[in-house]
Amino acid sequence: MPQVVESGGGSVQAGGSLRLSCKASGITFYYSCLGWFRQVPGKEREGVALIDGGITTEYKDPATYSDSVKGRFTISRDNVKRTVDLEMNRLRSEDTAVYYCAARSGDLCPSELDPKDFNFWGQGTQVTVSS
Numbered sequence: 001m002p003q004v005v006e007s008g009g010g011s012v013q014a015g016g017s018l019r020l021s022c023k024a025s026g027i028t029f030y031y032s033c034l035g036w037f038r039q040v041p042g043k044e045r046e047g048v049a050l051i052d053g054g055i056t057t058e059y060k061d062p063a064t065y066s067d068s069v070k071g072r073f074t075i076s077r078d079n080v081k082r083t084v085d086l087e088m089n090r091l092r093s094e095d096t097a098v099y100y101c102a103a104r105s106g107d108l109c110p111s112e113l114d115p116k117d118f119n120f121w122g123q124g125t126q127v128t129v130s131s
Helices: none
Strands: 003-007 010-013 018-025 032-039 046-051 063-065 073-078 083-088 097-105 125-130
Touching (some): 018 097, 018 125, 032 073, 032 083, 046 073, 046 083
Parallel strands (some): 010 125
Antiparallel strands (some): 003 018, 018 083, 032 046, 032 097, 073 083, 097 125
């Protein structure tokens, strides 16, 4: 049975950094697109970053970011450890949310950061940024 588990959330002051980690099991990890999403109360879940699985080439960046985090957040994956991390720098108060890790079958991620395209989800981890 697929299992996705996040860790690393917490509280930080604006301008600080946090690193989230996610471990996935029960899926064909190497050939899975992986992503990070976030949600605040009363709002829809939004995409933060995606990373392709499978063979990567120099011709295509395997990572996709939302405009709001581009240049501040970095997504990376370790296919041996079966983990996907989100390094978050220069955090802002508007980054406060519950962050979710997700996976979908198929190595190429969709062009849109749409949570409806993902079928395996973690339970979420809270990130709070105080100003």
